[in-house]
Amino acid sequence: MPRHLAAALISALAVTTSLLALPSPQVHADVTIIGDDDRNAFVGSGSLLLPPQISAYGRETAAECPGCVWRSVIQCEMTSAGACRGPARLCGVDGYWLRIYVTRPDGVEIDLGAACFGPGGPVSRESVEGVIRDRIVARVPDLKPWRQPAGRALPHVPVIFGVSEEEVPVTEAFEILGLSISLTARPRWIWDFGTESVATLSPGRRWPEPTITHTYRQAGDAVVRVTAVWEATYEVGGVGPLDVAQDVVQRDATTVRVGQGRAVLVR
Template sequence: MPGPPSNGLPGSTRSQIAAAANSRYVDLAADRSQRQHAEEANPVTQAATGREWRSVNAIGCTRGLLPAAPDVDGLCDDGLPSVYVMQCDPADWQLPRWRSYRGPGASAWSPWEQVDYGTCPADRVPAMTAEDFRRLPLPAPTLVMQPEGDWVLVNIETIVRTDPTPVVLTTDLLGYQVEVEARPAVFAYDFGDGSEPLVTRDPGSAWPDFTTHHVYERPGQASITLTTTWTGRYRLVGTDDWLDVAGTARTTTTGPAFRIEERTSRLVADLCTDRPTPPDC
């Protein structure tokens, strides 16, 4: 089956046929293929696979019952043009999207594969999956512990808190530039002493107005681990309509190890800050 050239994009000076519809009839709009969004997207390296991707918008062909990539010149010399019925104005309709890839070190691109069947403006944003969301470089929120230092006291509150500020990132989603807003939603503190984690939506506050804390019951050593669950929403760059991400992501932060100490108070004859230090301090 012929397809677009491996190092180029479908294109021709001849016309292609696109279609759109309203409730009563189908309008056919002819346009030259050079103007049908047939530009190669900026290659994007996918961290998970090492693949480099490119995409193009072009009419496809129907051969038998299967959709097929356009021929070498971008048209359907062997097969019927695919006419898609879309409920939007023909001028706003975007052609079906195709993509191909090549692996690390490869010179040849893979065959074109169809991503969608053309879109109206309201449907133009591809869905961001939970897997897409989890691949984003979300920064783990800072874990703050009070009192600060390398030791805490038994039977006294050890205060924890974090920063709930949302993070805004820009990424490529199937050839579209999208803006993603990720929000820390749930905080789970593991205090490292075998107790049940503290799971809360409260990011916490500093002393004396603290709301998230833990009381250690015996001396020892521990470190605190904060696991943050993120929710997100996204939109096309330059637009105002946000869509929710279908899933969550998690980040983990572990603080430095510290000692848990048990100390007792006693009366002394002199100040322990005196020099030399009194023997009963």
């Protein structure tokens, strides 16, 4: 092989090898938060939940701004702790002291202040609410619809319905990525009887004080569907209550067999 072709081939292989060795970009669970190595920062869009080192105004602004674009500048890395001063020295070995800037939909950029963040950078409201929904799912009991009478129903005689849940809200306090969360989830129920639907805040009570009833007009099998909707709010370090964007929904069904009443001769 001629010398100039061999040199060109070696050069091409060197370029290819260097491209394959480049570090992959930082990956986060929330696609709206990305690492920006060129600017030594994190950038993204949507609402953020910021730590208590940020002022109450800054945390409220970031939490209620779904249309915002934000950026964060690394002012101090603990890998070079000698350059860190004051509160920045408390960020931990893997932490960053970041200054957060938010650009509102009107184009105005606001400096929200600086605080300690973990290696993944700022925490999005969307990612936290995903964890909250998972915790609600783990806490709420099964629907387990019931009815009275439990056996065959009769036309023109009210049937009493309910579920095994209670109207007591689910509450929990926990931490997510260093953020203190106080959660409250409240249920409501929607009954679909085929011919009508009923929305209620009561899980239903048994006789003699029923709260959910339905009267069938003719014999046959009737499917009754019930949906529980858990609407949740939460507070983060005194900010809130914030609404969880997506409700937790449970569904179940039961079949009622409606038979004809028969006259009984009594002597």
